[in-house]
Amino acid sequence: MIVRLVQRIGILLASLAVSSVLVFAFMAVLPGDPARVALGTSASDSAVAQLREQFGLDRPLVAQYLHWIHGLLTFDPGNSYISQAPIGPQLADRLQVTLWLVGTGMVIACVLALPMGTLMAVRHRKPSGLVLSALSQVGVAIPAFLAGILLITVFAVGLGWLPANGWTPPVQDPVLFLKQLLMPALSLGIVQAAVLTRYVRSAVLDVLREDYLRTARAKGLRPTRALLRHGLRNAAVPVVTVLALQLATLLVGSVVIERVFVIPGLGSLLLDSVANRDLIVVQDVVMIIAMAVLLVNFLVDLVYLLIDPRLRGGAS
């Protein structure tokens, strides 16, 4: 158990290191000089040189990399090339907004997909199962931003029940916060639910054909209880894997959704920074998203160890 844990932590650290080098290298090899890019072509050479010195762009790449990583790890990623404002507080604010979105979207996806997928598996030969299955196939084909636009058309423009866009921090006005959170989170959640439903269905179908489920029924458990008591835990392993992959999709989906609903999250920051050629911020945001994905993969590995005793190794 301990060995596995150490092994997983090692993999996480190695992945983080390699991906940070990749992100850094990618941004470092870009054609042109970030300082020149930031100041525009009309800037004087001396102004460019000054900016280069200010941000340490004249130092060797390795030193620049270490400086960047150090900044990220100490939650002090320095100042923007463009606005000169400190990036740290901005990242923290934006990240919080995006986490609300992604978290709520994930909860919506799970609440919809876990029971629906199970139902689809149990009824996979009945018309109701086939209809749900077809519905999920359609859901998979709808991009989150399209779902967002459709929701706005119906609930904001058509019925006027919810605000079409905007964001209010929960401490400021909890009711408005929830109203504004609902549609973007639904857009993310419904589409992810469609994908997740299909995986839940196939995981549960696999489990339904397992011998131990027949053993459970031979013990005198009714099919539903047999599935709940013996099946779901075993079906959870592949589902958890997909959940982790979906987090990456949700984080990226929120980039688009934040644009649709005009929400000041990490995605908006990323897009604005790209538009402003504020490359250091782009680099930071990309790294934060990659870090989040890798961290979740690590957590999933830990969850496996909890779910499946076979992975823990060693005899008891």
Next chain:
Amino acid sequence: MSAPEREATVASAVPAGRRRRRPVTGSLLVGGLVVAIVIGMALLSFVWTPHDPTLVDPSVRLREPSPDYWFGTDKFGRDVFSQILMGSRTTLFVGFVAVGVAAVVGVPLGIVAGMAPRWFGELLMRGNDLLLAFPALLLAIMFAAVYGAGTLVAMIAIGIASIPHFARLIRGGTLQVMETEYVTAARAAGRGPFAIAVRHVLPNVTSLVIVQASVGFAIAVLAEAALSFLGFGTPPPTPSWGRMLQESQELLSIAPRLAVFPGVAIAVAVLGFNLLGDGLRDRFDPKLEDRR
């Protein structure tokens, strides 16, 4: 002795037509049809569109659908139906190049990772998994930040982000093929790894590649739409479904149909490629079929 017995009993117990020979499933039929329609639209757009999709004509702004403008016109007076037709070209082109990039890199990578010594294969897969931390859209935005937005940048970014899916799947298939007796025989006969890869592994994983290509196409269509929506995809004036959606958003209260037509086009195309992928999977490997 009796493990095969139960299999045989149950397998033959299910009527033959339903389980074994299922050459054409509903998914395959519908998916193939939809994909054929999208391809047909793209081809048609080369020879005919009702109007010039890029022609700005303020005198016909925001027309409702009519015999002259089937899907109506947008805020610049451009014909929506013509844009949808032309947009299918963009969609297919991006999908094709992205899937091509992913397959050309991912398939050999998967085969090498499957044939190489275990530790090396694992290492390659770890690196492969790392790419999963950079989904298509994120990669495309990064690329756009560095190289500027454009169709080519978008296609390559989507392609790179799709590599790990191909590599993982193909490695799995390769590992299976490598355990078969004919590969053992070929190795015993002194065939080199390259010959085995080309003669035995590649033909056997082709069906996996085709299935993944279809599914990857759907992912690429979604990513291209999202990128165009964000303004990182195909630049104007070339019509693109994603950008049509983006342009429609400010007019939702006046002309929601401007969102509906490209939205439906995207969803139908993605659905088509997904169904085609599912149908092909059923056809190639009945064991993987969608559980009867």
Next chain:
Amino acid sequence: MTPVPETGPAAAAPGSPDDVLAVRNLGVTVGGRKLVEDVDFTIRAGERVGLIGESGSGKSLTALSVMGLLPEGLRASGSVRLAGVGHDLVGADEARMSRVRGKEIAMVFQEPMTALNPTMRVGRQIAEVLLIHRTRPDRASARAAAVELLAQVGLPDPAAAAQAYPHQFSGGQRQRVVLAIALANDPALLVCDEPTTALDVTVQARVLDLIVRGVQDRRSAMLFITHDLAVVATACERVMVMYGGRLVESGPVREVFTRPRHRYTQGLIGASDLTVVDDRGRLATIPGSVPAAGRFPAGCVFRNRCAQATDVCATRPEWVPTGPDSGYACFHPVPAGSGAPGTGSPTNQEAGRG
């Protein structure tokens, strides 16, 4: 433990008060094809009955019909009555069946490697069957009983075993756990579907011995499905031979094995005798192979592989009783008292007799 029959008309269903299981006219169909047909038999309290046949003969389906656990899409017809159960097991709903399964009838499956839930401790899996049927008042006593059962099936250090997960056991040990689950509630009938087939030869005998001892201690009846004649000879008192979804012969083990009447039984016994070879030095076999399920010939199901088959075999042979528990269904039976069989397949036999 012989169940005490309930009073009332239904309780009297099995023909004699001693009968535990009465199967009448059992059939299994899928999509109009018959996989099992007209199966009739009775098992008395404490009796150990073997059901033998080749792969695809329908013996597993017969067992699963009794348990009400047929795979999806397969339908059972006819009647299966269990003493002490007031309803027919065929067509009973899940609510009723779930009260019978694990309590009155229990089952040991063929594949011990997959029969246990990999994510649940073994002790809990055993305790569960006691708690479902409320045969133990609470969790603690059920756990204690589970440890006791693990000791009964001969697992060393049962207390530790109860805390372990299935993957920590070997196949033979897992089958003991499955047996412990099956025996937990002292069922009136234990159904075993090839319980030793998947095990190493060295542990087969030990597990078989545990099964027989387990049912004897509880005075449970047993229906034992296998294709291995030697196993039947050690574990059972009576044997039924199945082919093509029908019972073709039944009787006391000694009688059937030494003086088979049905030509198929004769071939089966000949094929299992490794001391008999034909003039080219090959082991005896039954010519041809078992047709696919539901594709057996009309009339006598064995006639396309039988050297004695004549035109009359195209009609369905009647069951010929030869004793209270024995009989066969064949137009051209091996003459009674023709001595020991084992002279090979029907073909050889024919040649030898000619």
